[in-house]
Amino acid sequence: GQRHAFLCQYRLGFTAEGRITALDSRLYNKAGNSWDLSASIMDRALLHSDCVYKVPNMRVVGRLCRTNQASNTAFRGFGGPQGLMFAEMMVEQVARAVGKPAQ
Numbered sequence: 001g002q003r004h005a006f007l008c009q010y011r012l013g014f015t016a017e018g019r020i021t022a023l024d025s026r027l028y029n030k031a032g033n034s035w036d037l038s039a040s041i042m043d044r045a046l047l048h049s050d051c052v053y054k055v056p057n058m059r060v061v062g063r064l065c066r067t068n069q070a071s072n073t074a075f076r077g078f079g080g081p082q083g084l085m086f087a088e089m090m091v092e093q094v095a096r097a098v099g100k101p102a103q
Contacts, residue, residue, distance in 0.1 A: 004041050004072045004079070005030040008086040013057070018098040020090070022057040025049060027086070029079075031064040032071030038064050041079035048083030053091065 006029055013022030027045055031038035042062040049060045095102035 002072050003075050003077075004038060004082070006045065006082045006086075008089075010086075010090065012090060012094060014094050014098070016098060018094050018100050020053065020055050020094060023050075023055045023059070023090070025058075025060045025086070027060065027062045027083070029062065029064050030069070030072075031066055032069050033067065034071045035064065035066075036071045037074040037078075038071070041074055041082075044077075044079030045083035048080045049087060051084050051087035051091075053087060 006027055008025060008027050010023060010025035012020060014020045027042065027049065029038055029042045029045070042064055046060050046062050050058060092102040
């Protein structure tokens with residue numbers, strides 16, 4: 001097994017200084033051909049999708065995607081790392097957009 005693959009589609013609102021003020025996000029989890037622990041992994045990814053940042057206006061929706069491939073398994077992070085990774089990616093993109101380092 002390995003971690004579940006995720007896709008994140010999102011729209012961000014942020015100030016000229018780089019402060020994120022709004023996030024509308026959709027997470028897609030490649031669940032495979034059986035649900036196994038995919039719902040629990042999605043729950044954890046959703047709960048970690050803001051990482052350590054305070055986003056005052058936030059909507060995150062998760063979808064489990066059934067495929068014809070073998071299901072993956074839950075690793076130590078149970079979806080947490082996937083949610084955190086998307087948040088950090090968004091912070092880096094906002095920083096680049098306003099010309100500041102991502103810290």
